[in-house]
Amino acid sequence: MEHLTLLRQGVKVWNQWRKEHTGEDVDLSNADLSRAKLSGANLSRAKLSGANLSRAKLNRANLSGADLSGADLSGVDMSGDFSGIIPSEVDLSEKDLSEATLIYANLSEAILSGADLSGVDVSSFARLNEAILSGADLSEANLSGADLRGADLYGAILREADLRGANLREADLREADLRGQNLRGKDLSKANLSFANLSKANLSEAILSKANLSGAILSEADLSKANLSKANFSFANLSKAILSGAILSGAVLSGAILREADLSGAILSGADLREADLSGQNLRGKDLSKAVLRGAYLSGADLSGQNLRGKDLSGADLRGADLRGADLSEANLSGADLSGANLSEAILYKADLMRTIVTEAQLKKAKSLDLATMPDGSKHR
Numbered sequence: 001m002e003h004l005t006l007l008r009q010g011v012k013v014w015n016q017w018r019k020e021h022t023g024e025d026v027d028l029s030n031a032d033l034s035r036a037k038l039s040g041a042n043l044s045r046a047k048l049s050g051a052n053l054s055r056a057k058l059n060r061a062n063l064s065g066a067d068l069s070g071a072d073l074s075g076v077d078m079s080g081d082f083s084g085i086i087p088s089e090v091d092l093s094e095k096d097l098s099e100a101t102l103i104y105a106n107l108s109e110a111i112l113s114g115a116d117l118s119g120v121d122v123s124s125f126a127r128l129n130e131a132i133l134s135g136a137d138l139s140e141a142n143l144s145g146a147d148l149r150g151a152d153l154y155g156a157i158l159r160e161a162d163l164r165g166a167n168l169r170e171a172d173l174r175e176a177d178l179r180g181q182n183l184r185g186k187d188l189s190k191a192n193l194s195f196a197n198l199s200k201a202n203l204s205e206a207i208l209s210k211a212n213l214s215g216a217i218l219s220e221a222d223l224s225k226a227n228l229s230k231a232n233f234s235f236a237n238l239s240k241a242i243l244s245g246a247i248l249s250g251a252v253l254s255g256a257i258l259r260e261a262d263l264s265g266a267i268l269s270g271a272d273l274r275e276a277d278l279s280g281q282n283l284r285g286k287d288l289s290k291a292v293l294r295g296a297y298l299s300g301a302d303l304s305g306q307n308l309r310g311k312d313l314s315g316a317d318l319r320g321a322d323l324r325g326a327d328l329s330e331a332n333l334s335g336a337d338l339s340g341a342n343l344s345e346a347i348l349y350k351a352d353l354m355r356t357i358v359t360e361a362q363l364k365k366a367k368s369l370d371l372a373t374m375p376d377g378s379k380h381r
Helices: 003-007 012-022 360-366
Strands: none
Touching: 003 012
């Protein structure tokens, strides 16, 4: 009997036949199964290449080992439970699953790279942990409550997707489009977000400790009160970002752009700010203990009264910076540009000013220059 005719007699008849013919190959290639009610059907190892499964009910169907190459899965209902009937490691790459229902589906380790999942409903604790979703279109998808731990979302489009309650811990989100996303309070610790677009995203109170955000676009993003300890922001764009109250202790911000970013109340102790752009920043009273500032761009920054004792500021751009009353004793300022900087009452005891761009008039305003190495290499007495 033709397999398609048999399947149309109902799932109960079909499953009984499969039980009695376990070794027989099932060929449903190019079959029209649109809107078919196949809930709980045993379609394991079935050849479904080119089949039309649009709007079909496949919840709790067994698709393990099925050939779905070229199949139309748009609007399909693959919702299920955690029993493992929906196969892991199923290959759905490049498939059109737009508006499909995957509620409670178990697609852990599934291959969905490049798939169209726009508008898909993967809510209610669907399992996509360690699934491959690289380059997938998940715009406007409902991913609330989905398990995406360790999922590969490299280059995925997640604009306007609902990620409330989704678990993204250790997920690979490199180059992902997360513009304007609401990730408030989200646990993204150890997640890979390098070169991701997070401009205007809400990451307030999010946990991003040890996350990789190198090269990420975070302009105008809200990172207030976020835990960013030991996160990697090297060469990230954080211009106009809100970092008020954020924990940046031990974070790597080398080469990052922080122009016009709100750093009020942010903890910067131990942060690596080498060659970071902090131009115009108000750093007065900030705890910069153990922070690395070598080669940082600090032109126009307010560092008045700041404790920079023993700090390595070699090669730093301090043009027009406010260093009034700052303690720069034993600081390394070799090769730094202090053009137009205000050094009134600054302490430069034993400071290294070798090859520093600074005028004699500026240095005369300093409170102390005792034993400092002057720009020409001589010791000040």
